Amino acid sequence: MKANVIVFEAAILIFFLFFYHGSSRAMGKSRNRAFFTGALLYSLAIQTVAVLGGVMNFYWYQQNNYYKHYPLGGYIIWLGLVPLAAGLLFYMVAAMTQMLSTVMIPKAGVWARSALAGAIAVGFYLLIEPIAITNHWWTWNLKSFYIIDIPLVALFGVFAAVFLFNAVYTLTVLEARDQKNLKKFEDRTAKKLLKTNHHPGNLNWRQLQWLFLYRLLMSLVVFAAFMTPVIVIFWAVANRGQIPPNW
Amino acid sequence: MANKRIELEQYKHFVNLLEEEPNRKTARRGFLTCAIVMVLLVVGLIVMGFMSTNLARNPSNVTSKPQPKTSTPTGTQVPSGTEVPSGTQLPSGTQTPMAPTDKLMSDAGPARLIDTRPGDLLAQAQSSTPTPINISAPSTSPGSVTSPGKPAAKPLPTTTSGAGNLGNLANGAGARGLDIYVLVLGIALMIVIYLGVRRVRLEGKTK
Numbered sequence: 001m002k003a004n005v006i007v008f009e010a011a012i013l014i015f016f017l018f019f020y021h022g023s024s025r026a027m028g029k030s031r032n033r034a035f036f037t038g039a040l041l042y043s044l045a046i047q048t049v050a051v052l053g054g055v056m057n058f059y060w061y062q063q064n065n066y067y068k069h070y071p072l073g074g075y076i077i078w079l080g081l082v083p084l085a086a087g088l089l090f091y092m093v094a095a096m097t098q099m100l101s102t103v104m105i106p107k108a109g110v111w112a113r114s115a116l117a118g119a120i121a122v123g124f125y126l127l128i129e130p131i132a133i134t135n136h137w138w139t140w141n142l143k144s145f146y147i148i149d150i151p152l153v154a155l156f157g158v159f160a161a162v163f164l165f166n167a168v169y170t171l172t173v174l175e176a177r178d179q180k181n182l183k184k185f186e187d188r189t190a191k192k193l194l195k196t197n198h199h200p201g202n203l204n205w206r207q208l209q210w211l212f213l214y215r216l217l218m219s220l221v222v223f224a225a226f227m228t229p230v231i232v233i234f235w236a237v238a239n240r241g242q243i244p245p246n247w
Numbered sequence: 248m249a250n251k252r253i254e255l256e257q258y259k260h261f262v263n264l265l266e267e268e269p270n271r272k273t274a275r276r277g278f279l280t281c282a283i284v285m286v287l288l289v290v291g292l293i294v295m296g297f298m299s300t301n302l303a304r305n306p307s308n309v310t311s312k313p314q315p316k317t318s319t320p321t322g323t324q325v326p327s328g329t330e331v332p333s334g335t336q337l338p339s340g341t342q343t344p345m346a347p348t349d350k351l352m353s354d355a356g357p358a359r360l361i362d363t364r365p366g367d368l369l370a371q372a373q374s375s376t377p378t379p380i381n382i383s384a385p386s387t388s389p390g391s392v393t394s395p396g397k398p399a400a401k402p403l404p405t406t407t408s409g410a411g412n413l414g415n416l417a418n419g420a421g422a423r424g425l426d427i428y429v430l431v432l433g434i435a436l437m438i439v440i441y442l443g444v445r446r447v448r449l450e451g452k453t454k
Contacts, residue, residue: 022277120436120439130296135302143403
């Protein structure tokens with residue numbers, strides 16, 4: 001038996017069902033639903049950009065003769081260019097690290113907790129990546145610096161994504177705060193759209209969800225701003241080039 | 248009292264959200280469920296890591312190209328790793344001696360059956376056979392011209408070497424490198440999850 005993509009996808013889908021049930025109880029149904037939707041959209045946005053930019057792809061099995069008897073050649077459920085399983089994996093890792101960081105250092109600040117969550121998430125992906133690339137669940141195709149065939153950019157990306165996502169979730173949904181630096185900007189944009197001038201703590205749940213989505217979009221900009229120099233630096237010290245386009 | 252009622256009415260969604268907050272016992276059980284699922288996921292990944300060791304030992308497995316689905320006309324065998332200049336015609340009846348395979352390319356090596364009728368353009372075969380990528384030196388496409396006086400800039404290899412290569416890890420420590428890596432990391436993650444579970448259990452006992 002091989003740890004092929006079907007095994008990976010089936011395992012993730014089964015684990016997800018149990019995990020979602022558990023996290024609904026741990027976080028509360030509405031909050032977990034918001035966390036799940038946010039995490040799925042967040043990872044989808046990042047990975048879709050990565051696929052479009054030629055950084056990674058999920059298509060090895062689709063092109064492989066050996067797996068042609070599998071339905072659709074590889075992953076079964078796709079969200080555009082990215083398989084659902086990849087998004088669910090991000091959700092499970094982000095939610096688990098969020099809960100762990102809250103439980104382990106409950107009195108620490110938001111940023112420290114988010115940093116711990118990001119660090120634990122990197123641990124998870126350090127375990128997942130070698131198995132994923134060996135079995136071609138996904139393929140990294142970026143000119144970059146690689147350690148055990150994992151581009152360091154990917155690990156920085158996981159840290160930044162989980163850190164920012166958890167920070168936004170905590171600041172918007174759990175603690176519902178205004179950000180000093182962003183307050184003026186949010187008052188002029190998001191709160192105008194929501195037709196309210198209330199403190200986030202006094203928004204109703206629907207408005208809070210929209211604010212969460214808005215802040216996630218803003219954090220994607222921050223993510224891009226963080227990742228650009230990281231990609232450039234590792235591009236400059238790359239030890240592996242891009243796989244030819246006709247691959 | 249009236250003011251309080253008005254205030255509650257005004258912020259009823261917020262109050263509902265507070266009510267939605269699960270009680271600590273339910274939250275603790277939910278956390279334990281999540282922790283158990285993630286531990287099982289980690290165990291599953293460790294097992295899959297063990298299953299992947301054979302593949303990972305091949306240093307070029309990670310960047311090995313997939314075997315294309317498309318088939319070419321019947322009659323002639325051509326190795327998939329062979330680059331043939333476009334426009335070249337196969338002599339009728341020519342067969343390149345390669346073992347037929349139905350395995351993963353990374354397992355079986357670059358071998359593949361392609362049938363061709365005598366006189367068919369080999370370019371047709373090449374169009375369905377991507378250029379090989381298991382190379383350490385940069386490949387030059389057929390027909391490409393390099394000026395003799397100018398040393399071309401050396402492009403980066405498409406495979407990694409040294410610590411950058413997973414194959415080196417997998418072949419290290421008596422060919423148990425990847426197993427040990429996956430096991431150590433998996434145990435570390437399980438310990439982190441256990442620390443969280445212990446905190447939650449302590450909270451449950453004290454309250």
